[in-house]
Amino acid sequence: xxxxxxxxxxxxxxxxxxxxxxxxxxxxxxxxxxxxxxxxxxxxxxxxxxxxxxxxxxxxxxxxxxxxxxxxxxxxxxxxxxxxxxxxxxxxxxxxxxxxxxxxxxxxxxxxxxxxxxxxxxxxxxxxxxx
Amino acid sequence: xxxxxxxxxxxxxxxxxxxxxxxxxxxxxxxxxxxxxxxxxxxxxxxxxxxxxxxxxxxxxxx
Numbered sequence: 791x792x793x794x795x796x797x798x799x800x801x802x803x804x805x806x807x808x809x810x811x812x813x814x815x816x817x818x819x820x821x822x823x824x825x826x827x828x829x830x831x832x833x834x835x836x837x838x839x840x841x842x843x844x845x846x847x848x849x850x851x852x853x854x855x856x857x858x859x860x861x862x863x864x865x866x867x868x869x870x871x872x873x874x875x876x877x878x879x880x881x882x883x884x885x886x887x888x889x890x891x892x893x894x895x896x897x898x899x900x901x902x903x904x905x906x907x908x909x910x911x912x913x914x915x916x917x918x919x920x921x
Numbered sequence: 922x923x924x925x926x927x928x929x930x931x932x933x934x935x936x937x938x939x940x941x942x943x944x945x946x947x948x949x950x951x952x953x954x955x956x957x958x959x960x961x962x963x964x965x966x967x968x969x970x971x972x973x974x975x976x977x978x979x980x981x982x983x984x
Contacts, residue, residue, distance in 0.1 A: 799928070801950045815941075827944075851962070858958045869924030871951075879932040880949055885941065891959075892941040895948040902955045906944040910963035914970055 795872040801897050802877055807884045808894070814906075815888035822899040829891035829906045830854050836913040851909045858905060 811817050814829035832846055832854075848854045888894055891906035941947050944959040 883936045885938045892945045898950040904944040911967040
């Protein structure tokens with residue numbers, strides 16, 4: 791060990807391309823203490839198209855009432871991290887999409903709590919024979 | 922168990938990603954604590970046949 795360890799690392803990115811960021815997603819450049827993206831999605835596919843959102847309420851579906859409890863057995867492992875170089879280097883990044891409570895973080899983050907809940911309903915006119 | 926990590930040089934040329942979806946995380950850096958949860962619900966009851974032309978409230982049994 792010829793170097794004294796650094797306390798933090800710095801991320802260097804030369805070029806970053808992101809096409810779209812949607813539905814409670816985060817593109818964060820720089821250090822963060824906390825990230826808490828949440829997305830509740832009610833996806834209704836109806837044959838012939840949807841003309842109104844009447845009759846579709848988040849409250850009527852139990853999935854949107856759930857709470858995620860923390861893991862009971864956290865199973866903490868003791869250890870240490872030593873940074874002998876203070877930089878992470880990435881030349882080029884190309885991301886098509888960030889969606890539904892996802893995060894792209896360039897830099898350090900202390901805590902991330904992400905939750906996405908999707909209810910999917912399909913309504914069709916009649917059953918067709920599968921060929 | 923004692924978990925020891927020594928980080929030396931880290932250099933990446935090119936990263937190409939299609940999608941980061943549903944409570945996912947892509948990070949270039951360090952982190953302390955990460956909790957990612959995703960729930961997806963599409964039970965058989967949510968597949969409704971014969972009501973696409975009717976103006977009615979959609980009921981999905983048990984859901």
